Amino acid sequence: MDASGRIRYSVRMRLLICILLFGFMGACVRRTIEITSDPEGALVWLNDREVGRTPCSIEFTYYGRYDVRLRRDGFEPISGFGDADEPAWDFIGADLVAEVIPAKFTSRVKWHFTMIPTDSDEAAVLQRARNMRLRLFDSPELETAEAQVVPIKNAPVSKDRMPVPSSVLPASEQTPN
Numbered sequence: 001m002d003a004s005g006r007i008r009y010s011v012r013m014r015l016l017i018c019i020l021l022f023g024f025m026g027a028c029v030r031r032t033i034e035i036t037s038d039p040e041g042a043l044v045w046l047n048d049r050e051v052g053r054t055p056c057s058i059e060f061t062y063y064g065r066y067d068v069r070l071r072r073d074g075f076e077p078i079s080g081f082g083d084a085d086e087p088a089w090d091f092i093g094a095d096l097v098a099e100v101i102p103a104k105f106t107s108r109v110k111w112h113f114t115m116i117p118t119d120s121d122e123a124a125v126l127q128r129a130r131n132m133r134l135r136l137f138d139s140p141e142l143e144t145a146e147a148q149v150v151p152i153k154n155a156p157v158s159k160d161r162m163p164v165p166s167s168v169l170p171a172s173e174q175t176p177n
Contacts, residue, residue: 031107033058033084035068038114042072054113060084068111075115084109 035044037054044051047067051058054070063086070078087107119125 029105029107031060031063031084031109033060033066033082033109033111035070035082036110036112037070037072038112039072039075042070042075042078042113042115045069068113070113070115072115074120075117078113078115082109082111 033046034057035046035051035054040054042054044054044056045068046058060066063084066082066084068078068080068082
């Protein structure tokens, strides 16, 4: 190997070492989920793990669907799912480049929940129950179900067994009409 070959080899090795050092020094991808609620201060569980109170920011590793629950006194609890979709620069292949480039990438997923106050007025709750009962008993489905019920006549009653309609008893145990 002549002198010019040694110089080219030396330059290539130095360039490769610089690229590797440069890539390892500054590469960073930060993935966070930011959860807010209206009103603030709701306790948050993410995949059955308590993570804090809103507003909160949680770092995560994997994109996908997360189970989210929020609870705050005086408000209806919220239970559902949140999707963390990956950005274009974090797909297979592009993510390798994003990890090596000496820049800081941030992937922020934002979820906002609006909580509904609970109804603590007992009279209003009872009135809604009465209205629901009236709607239930006025429904046509209930009328057809009541029409299909056959009254039990002369059903034998003993301490050992409950009254049974005669139509389901064997012929030997049925009472004549």
